[in-house]
Amino acid sequence: MRSDILISIIIPCYNDAKFIEQAIDSAINQTHTNKEIIVVDDGSNKDTKVVLKSLESKIDKLIAQENLGQSTARNNGIKQANGNYVLVLDSDDYFENSFCQKALDIFNNDSNIKLVTCYANLVFEKKTNNYIYKPKGGTVESFLTSNSALGSAMFKKNDWNSCGGYDETMRNGLEDWEFYIRLLSRGGKAEVIKEPLYNYRKRENTTTAKANKAKYDLLKFIFAKHKDLNIRYYDSFMKQLVSKIEKEEKEKFKNRERIEFKIGELVLKPFRWIKAIFR
Structure with a gap:
């Protein structure tokens, strides 16, 4: 691949003083040398602003905005990007050098x-053993009921512009999945490098954690927004939906069979009996 192609690496940051330097360093250390690094401060606290100020010499642009959410931060960074290719990177994660x-x-x-x-x-954060997550990629059909890619990924700036960028009304998560649906809705596919080249921290109080709490409202929003696609690929949409329900039911059954669940049932049984008496 030509080494003169410019990649714009966009790193939105909100109150992430602890990990932002590692994210920036992973961008700097990419083996592809022609790149620019744009950090968007999404109205962070004072501690994070101090850290960002100290890291300013490592990056090409530091954009400050009031707290408008990750979608707006990404869009604002991409608008000022000079590269034909864009890599979005979350500020608490990092890529391996060859990505x-x-x-x-x-x-x-x-x-x-x-x-x-x-x-x-x-x-x-609280487990010593890690886990390899393997997104499947594919065409828009693979994205109808869930995200088949990581939120941090590479795409062309022209394609981002053509599909309207990230939806800035989505501040509670899943905005990357919704963006990919529009990105792929006119054709093309998402490709997955079958190597763990991304390190994804699973933390509490992140956008992903918030998305899990608002899961069903977000699903309803995305399904309604892309109703035309769900109708066009109705058979595939329904097959995926039923498969997801079956998988969740099997997981619930497995949980009920675990010894911890059975012990909990035994411990709570007397309290439920007492509660029933006094109804």
Whole structure:
């Protein structure tokens, strides 16, 4: 792949003083050398602003905005990007050094590619063992009922512009999935590099955690917004939906069979009996 192609790496940051430097360093250390790093401060607290100020020499642009959410921060960063390719990176995560080069090679080899993502190493705060998450990628049909890519991924700036960018009304999560649906709605596919080139921290009080709490409202919003696609691919949509319900039911059954659940049932049984008496 030509080394003169400019990649704009966009890093939105909100109150992330602890991890932002590692995210920036992972952008700097990419083996593809022609890149610009744009950090968007989404109305962070004083501690984060101090850290960002100290890191300003490491980046090309630091954009400050009031707290408008991740979608607006990403869009504002991309608007000021000079590269034809955009890589969005969350401020508490980091890429392995070879991601950009491998992603560009994929774009170069297939003109039908609209998005490049990869496997992710999930890093848990309170667990010592990590887990490899493997998104499947694919065409828009693969994205009808859930996200088949990571929120941090590479795409072309022209494609971002053509589909209208991230939905700035979505401040509670899943905005990356909704954006990918529009990105792929006119054709093309998302390609997955089958290596864990992304390190994804699973933390409490993040946008993803908030999205899980507002899950059903967000699903209703996305399904309604893309009703036309769900009708066009109705058979595929329903197949995926039923499959997800079956999977959740099996998981619930497995949980009920676990020894911890059975012990909890035994412990709570007398209290339920007492409560029933006094109804």
